[in-house]
Amino acid sequence: xxxxxxxYAKAEKAYQVCNxxxxxxAVVAVIGLIVGWTWGLAYAPADYQQKDSYRIIFIxxxxxxxxxxxxxxxxxxxxxxxxxxxxNAELAVIAIAPVGAAxxxxxxxxxxxxxxxxxxxxxVWDARLxxxxxxxxxxxxxxALYHAFEDKGAAGRASCILAMVGVVNVPIIHYSVEWWNTLxxxxxxxxxxxxxxxxxxxxxxxxxxxxFACLMAVIVLMRLKNEILEREKHRPWVRNLVSGGKNAV
Amino acid sequence: xxxxxxxxxxxxxIYKKDLTLAFRQRSExxxxxxxxxxxxTLFPLGVGPEPNLLxxxxxxxxxxxxxxxxxxGLDKMFRDDYVDGTLEQMMLSPFPTSLTxxxxxxxxxxxxxxxxxxxTPMFAxxxxxxxxxxxxTLLTLLIGTPLLSLIxxxxxxLTVGLQKGGVLLSLLVLxxxxxxxIFATSAIDxxxxxxxxxxxxxxxxxxxxxASVLAPFAVSSSLKVSVS
Amino acid sequence: MLKVDSICxxxxxxxxxxxxxxxxxxxxxxxxxxxxxxxxxxxxxILAGFVRAESGKVxxxxxxxxxxxxxxxxxxxxIGHKTGVNGQLTALENLAFWLETHGLETRQDLLxxxxxxxxxxxxxxxxxxxxxxxxxxxxxxxxxxxxxxxWMLDEPFTAVDKKGVVLLQQQFKKHLAQxxxxxxxxxxxxxxHFPELSRLVLEYRF
Numbered sequence: 270x271x272x273x274x275x276x277y278a279k280a281e282k283a284y285q286v287c288n289x290x291x292x293x294x295a296v297v298a299v300i301g302l303i304v305g306w307t308w309g310l311a312y313a314p315a316d317y318q319q320k321d322s323y324r325i326i327f328i329x330x331x332x333x334x335x336x337x338x339x340x341x342x343x344x345x346x347x348x349x350x351x352x353x354x355x356x357n358a359e360l361a362v363i364a365i366a367p368v369g370a371a372x373x374x375x376x377x378x379x380x381x382x383x384x385x386x387x388x389x390x391x392x393v394w395d396a397r398l399x400x401x402x403x404x405x406x407x408x409x410x411x412x413a414l415y416h417a418f419e420d421k422g423a424a425g426r427a428s429c430i431l432a433m434v435g436v437v438n439v440p441i442i443h444y445s446v447e448w449w450n451t452l453x454x455x456x457x458x459x460x461x462x463x464x465x466x467x468x469x470x471x472x473x474x475x476x477x478x479x480x481f482a483c484l485m486a487v488i489v490l491m492r493l494k495n496e497i498l499e500r501e502k503h504r505p506w507v508r509n510l511v512s513g514g515k516n517a518v
Numbered sequence: 519x520x521x522x523x524x525x526x527x528x529x530x531x532i533y534k535k536d537l538t539l540a541f542r543q544r545s546e547x548x549x550x551x552x553x554x555x556x557x558x559t560l561f562p563l564g565v566g567p568e569p570n571l572l573x574x575x576x577x578x579x580x581x582x583x584x585x586x587x588x589x590x591g592l593d594k595m596f597r598d599d600y601v602d603g604t605l606e607q608m609m610l611s612p613f614p615t616s617l618t619x620x621x622x623x624x625x626x627x628x629x630x631x632x633x634x635x636x637x638t639p640m641f642a643x644x645x646x647x648x649x650x651x652x653x654x655t656l657l658t659l660l661i662g663t664p665l666l667s668l669i670x671x672x673x674x675x676l677t678v679g680l681q682k683g684g685v686l687l688s689l690l691v692l693x694x695x696x697x698x699x700i701f702a703t704s705a706i707d708x709x710x711x712x713x714x715x716x717x718x719x720x721x722x723x724x725x726x727x728x729a730s731v732l733a734p735f736a737v738s739s740s741l742k743v744s745v746s
Numbered sequence: 747m748l749k750v751d752s753i754c755x756x757x758x759x760x761x762x763x764x765x766x767x768x769x770x771x772x773x774x775x776x777x778x779x780x781x782x783x784x785x786x787x788x789x790x791x792i793l794a795g796f797v798r799a800e801s802g803k804v805x806x807x808x809x810x811x812x813x814x815x816x817x818x819x820x821x822x823x824x825i826g827h828k829t830g831v832n833g834q835l836t837a838l839e840n841l842a843f844w845l846e847t848h849g850l851e852t853r854q855d856l857l858x859x860x861x862x863x864x865x866x867x868x869x870x871x872x873x874x875x876x877x878x879x880x881x882x883x884x885x886x887x888x889x890x891x892x893x894x895x896x897w898m899l900d901e902p903f904t905a906v907d908k909k910g911v912v913l914l915q916q917q918f919k920k921h922l923a924q925x926x927x928x929x930x931x932x933x934x935x936x937x938x939h940f941p942e943l944s945r946l947v948l949e950y951r952f
Contacts (some may be wrong), residue, residue, distance in 0.1 A: 351739070354798075406693040413689055416662050420757075426743045427676050431690060434672055434736055438694050441725070445697040504759065524849055531846035535835070542834050542872075603828025610794060611848045612820045618847070663794045 281506045283357045284497050287490045294486040301480025311474035325383045331481035333376040339369035344436030347429035361424030364492035370408035396447035407435040528613050530620045536625030550587040550630045555584040569646045576645035577706035591630040591668040596678040616734035623671045631663030654709025658702035661722045668733040669694050675740035753802030775928040780948035786931040792826045824895035829885035833874030837884045859890045867900040878905040
C-alpha cells in the first residue's frame with residue numbers, strides 16, 4: 270500500500286495524475302448528467318402522490334448523499350495526511366471542503382424547495398435537515414480555519430485535525446438529532462427488495478448520483494491542481510510548466 | 519522517572535498552577551458565572567414571565583446559557599501559555615503533551631463548569647423548575663460541562679495561534695456541542711415528566727468517557743500545529 | 747550528538763536556507779550569526795522539533811527527533827524569545843513549576859540560584875513587575891537547574907547587563923566542561939574566550 274502510494278506523495282507526480290484522471294471523470298460526468306437529467310426530468314413517470322414535484326430528488330438525493338460522502342472522504346484524506354505526513358493529502362482536504370460545502374448547500378436548498386409543496390413549509394426541524402445544516406457548519410468551520418492561518422502549512426494540518434474531529438461527531442450528531450425529532454420520509458434507495466422506489470425512477474437516480482460524483486471529482490481535481498501549483502510555486506517544475514517548458518529558470 | 523507517581527505530579531502541578539492563576543485574576547472565575555446569570559435573567563424578560571412557559575423552557579435556557587458561558591473562558595485556556603512560551607516548554611518536557619492538556623482541561627472545568635453546577639439550584643427557582651427536573655438538570659450539568667470543556671479545548675488549541683481566534687472558535691466548537699445539548703435537555707424534559715432519564719445520562723456518560731480519551735490527543739496535536 | 751542532515755526551510759515562500767548540514771559534538775559551542783530575518787530563530791525551532799523542516803532530518807544520538815523525541819526532550823533545554831515565564835507567578839513559583847513539569851526533583855537551593863542571579867528579595871514578587879532583564883534572568887535560572895545535555899538558546903543575552911553576560915558565560919563553560927553542547931544565537935560576540943567555539947553564518951537570501 271505504502272509502496273504504491275509513495276510516488277503520489279510527490280507534488281509533481283500528483284499533478285500529473287490529476288491531469289490524467291480528469292478527462293475520464295469529466296466525460297462520465299457530462300454524459301451521466303445529460304442522460305440522468307433527461308431521463309429523470311422528462312421520461313420517468315410522475316409519482317402518484319407527489320406528482321411531478323418529486324422530480325427534484327434527481328438533484329436533491331445525489332447532493333445529499335455526496336455531501337456526506339465528500340465529508341467522509343475528506344476525513345479519510347485528512348487521516349492519511351496526518352499519519353503519513355503527506356502534504357498532497359492536506360491539499361486534497363482543502364480541495365474537497367468547499368465542494369462539499371456547496372453540495373451540502375444545494376441539498377439544503379433543494380430540500381427546502383421540496384418541503385414547501387410536500388410539508389407546506391420551507392423548513393422543518395427534522396432530523397435529516399438538521400444534520401445536513403450542521404454538516405454545512407462543519408464544512409464552513411474547516412474552510413474558515415484554513416483561511417485564518419497565515420502559514421499555509423499549519424493551516425492544512427489544523428484543517429485536517431478539525432476534519433477528523435468532525436467525522437467522529439457526524440454519526441453522533443446524526444443519531445442524536447434523529448432521535449430528537451423525525452419527520453423526514455424514510456430512506457428509499459437502500460431498500461431495494463421492498464421496492465420503495467420504482468425501478469423506472471431508481472435507474473435515473475443512480476445515474477445521477479454517479480454523474481454528480483464524477484462532477485465533484487472533476488472540480489476537486491481542478492482545485493487540487495491549483496492548490497499544488499500555489500503551494501509549489503517556487504519550485505522549478507512549476508516554473509517550467511508555467512513558461513511552457515521553454516526557458517527553465 | 520516515568521512512573522505513575524511522576525505523571526500524577528505533573529498533572530497536579532499544572533492543575534494547581536492554573537487554579538492559582540485563576541484565583542489571582544478572579545474576574546476569570548466570576549465573569550462566566552455573571553454572564554450565565556445575566557443570560558438567564560434575559561430570557562424571562564424576552565419571552566414573558568408566565569410560570570408554565572418558563573418551566574417548559576428552563577432546560578433549554580439553562581443549557582444554552584451554560585454552553586455560551588463555557589465558551590467565554592475557552593479562548594483563554596491556552597492563550598496565556600502560548601503567548602509567554604510555556605507551551606513550547608511543555609512540548610519539550612519528557613511527559614506526553616496529552617497529559618498536560620488533560621490537566622489544563624480539568625482546571626478549566628473547575629473554574630468555569632463547576633460554579634455553574636453549584637449555581638443552578640438558584641436558577642431553577644427563578645425559572646420555576648420542578649424538583650424532579652432540578653435533579654436531572656444537576657446531573658446533566660455535572661456530566662455535560664466536563665464534556666463541553668473537553669470538546670472546547672480542541673477548538674481552543676486550533677485557534678490559539680491566531681490573532682482573531684475568538685469568533686472562529688465559536689464557529690468551530692458550537693456545532694460539536696449539539697449532541698450534548700440534545701441529550702441533556704431531553705433528559706431534563708423526561709425528568710420533568712417524572713419519566714426515566716437514565717438512558718440519556720448513560721449516553722452523556724459514554725460521550726464523556728469517549729471524549730476524555732480522544733480529545734487530549736486531538737488537542738495535543740492541534741497545539742503542535744499552533745506552536746509551529 | 748546532534749546531527750543536522752541537509753535541512754531546508756521555507757517561510758512565506760522565501761527559502762531561508764537549503765541543504766544545511768552540520769554536526770555538534772560534546773563540549774562544542776556553536777554561535778549562529780546572520781542578519782535579522784536570515785533564519786536563525788527558524789533554524790533553532792527546527793532543531794528543537796517545533797517546526798518540521800521542508801526536507802532533511804535532524805538526528806539526536808543517531809535517532810530522528812521526529813520519530814522518538816522522548817530521549818531528545820529529556821536531553822534538551824530550549825529557551826526562546828518567549829521565555830516560558832508566567833508574569834502572574836513569582837520567580838520561585840515559576841522555577842518550581844518548570845522543574846515539576848520537566849520531571850526534575852524539587853530543589854531546596856532554588857533561593858541560592860536566584861541569589862546568584864541577583865534576584866534576592868524579588869522571589870515573592872509576580873514576575874511581570876520585574877524589569878525586562880530580571881525577567882530574562884528568571885528564565886535563564888534554568889541553566890543552573892537542568893540536566894540537559896544540549897542547550898538551545900535564542901538570544902540569551904537580550905536585556906541582560908554586562909555582569910549577567912559574564913555570569914552566563916561562566917555557566918556555559920561549566921556545561922561544556924561536563925560534556926554538554928550549546929547552540930545559541932546572538933548578535934553580540936561572546937566576551938569570554940571559548941576554545942571550542944565555532945560560528946555558523948546564515949546569509950540573508952532573497
